[in-house]
Amino acid sequence: KRAAARAEKRPYRYDRAGLQVDRQERFARAAAGEPHVVRFRTPDEPITIKDEVLGEAVLPAGEVDDFVIRKADGYPTYHFAVVVDDALMNVTHVLRAQEHFNNTAKHLVLQSALGFEHPAYGHLSLIFNPDGSKMSKRDKDKAIRAAVKSAGLASPPDGTITQEAFDAWLGDKKSQLDHDALVAMAQALDVTLPEINVADFERSGYLPEVLCNFLSLNGWSPGNDLEKFDNAFLARNFDLSRVQKTPARFDRDKLLAFNLDAIQAMPEDEFRARARAHGMRFHPQFMDALTTEQFDLLADASRERSKTLDDMFKTNGWLLLEDDRLSWPISKPVRKAMLKGETPGWTILQQVVALLERIEPFEGAALERELTEWAEDACDGNLGKIAQPLRIAVTGGPVSPPIFDTLAMLGKERCLLRIARCLEVMEGAAASS
Known part of the structure; x- marks a missing residue:
């Protein structure tokens, strides 16, 4: 049938x-x-749903089928279990997506049959991506599929999944890779996975209070153009009458701006503590590689530029590299800073090595004083002429925390080792260009 x-x-x-x-x-x-199976015989009468968001709706008699409440394996269905669970937990309000609206009729007739009180129901609009598509957990899988297709891959990247699993996944558009496989594929393909569930946003370093604040604005507002508030304000002022019926669009740029503002407003000691907790949970190898002094210095140097708690871990991998494994790809910014101009950066770097060897203590304040004075004499006061070559030499690239903090984090011995290796590479590049 x-x-x-x-x-x-x-x-x-x-x-x-x-x-x-x-x-x-x-x-x-x-x-x-x-x-x-065991079915619930739905009463042959209209069912009235009183919705705190959408208003009242009446389903005519016969609209709701006789639905299964116990499956053939003996287990209860969602509808039966959730009604009993809500009643035993004294749930007063059920707020969920509009997709569940038709389920509410089943829950109401079950509650009446079991002698349970009806909680208040409110069905919330869906959250869409900026392009108008439904925000879905499948978005992560779609991102990997798009990258695989763009790269024309017939085999999985090394260290990700087996060929058999890859073929099965690629051949079935409805199948999805599990979280670990998605992460491995994303790293191998240099793809940033979109955050979808709360755990994703946690892992990406969004503050829970910021996420709660931002999510509340996706379909609700306090009514006075106020956008930033804490959970206590939300608890005092949230009102179902101000929840909108139309879908909201999830503006990731705005969320990131909210998170940046919250981090910049933090006292240094709070940022250190929260960054440390994030690192211990999501980047334990990074944390194990740093001393407490190094971590505190990195956190203090990163706070004003960090949009999330994860930024300082994602962008400072150079700290973890063994000195003999650091490399210097000749990208456009590296070429400009090291090989171009009347006095190329690598030649200026040669001149500053002796100064670095003498600086004691090898700390931020002393480094700033000595290098600034040296730049006054050797570079007409243009600190950038030595700062950028130094940054590239010790990190492998043109971006890092402030140069004095960067040097102090590595320490004198490691800085000098890296500079010596970098000079060899740049001399060779200069000779062949």
Whole structure:
């Protein structure tokens, strides 16, 4: 019957065929172990849904089918379990997506049959991506599929998933890779996975209070153009009457701006503590590689530029590299800073090595004083002429925290080792250009 309804492209409705079988026979067959389900017989009367967001709706008699409340394996269905769970937990309000609106009718008739009180229901609009597509957990899988297609891959990147799993996934558009596989593929393909669930945003370093603040604005507002507030304000002022019925669009740029503002407003000691907790949870290898002094220096140097708690871990991998494994790809910014101009940066770097060897203590304040004085004499006061070559030499690239903090974090010995290796590379590049 179900197959026939599907073939005719009409919704399947149970025809109460079980009631045509004698009651004693039904129970005897069930007791004998014959697979069976238990259905709830929906009353033949209209069902009124009082929704705190969408208003009142009346479903005519017969609209709601006789639905299964216990499956053939003996386990209760979601509808039965959630009604019992809500009642036993004294739930007063059920707020969920509009997709569940039709389920509410089933829950109301079950509650009445079981003698439970009805909680207040409110069905919230969906959250869409900026392009108008539905925000979905499948978005992460879609991002990887797009990258695989763009790269024309017939095999998975090394260290990700097996060829068999790759072929099965690629051949079935409805299948999804699990979280670990998605992360491995994203790293191998240099893809940033979109955050979808709360755990994703946590992992990306968004502050929980910022996420709560921002999410509340996706479909609700306090009504006075106020956008930034804490959870206490939200608890005092949230009102279902101000929840909008139309879908909201999730503006990731705005969320990032909210998070940046919150981090910049933090006292240094709070940022250190929260960054440390984030690192211990999501970047334990990074944390193990740094001393407490190094971490505190990195946190203090990173706070004003960090949009998330994760930024300082993502952008400072140079700290973890063994000195003999650091490399210097000749990108456009590196070429400009090191190989171009009347006095190329690598030649200025040669001149400053002796100064760095003498500086004691090798700390931020002393480094700033000595290098600034040296730049006054050697570079007409243009500190940038030595700062950028130094940055590239010790980190491998043109971006890092302030140069004095960067040097202090590495320490004198490691800085000098890296500079010596960098000079060899740049001399060779200069000779061949």
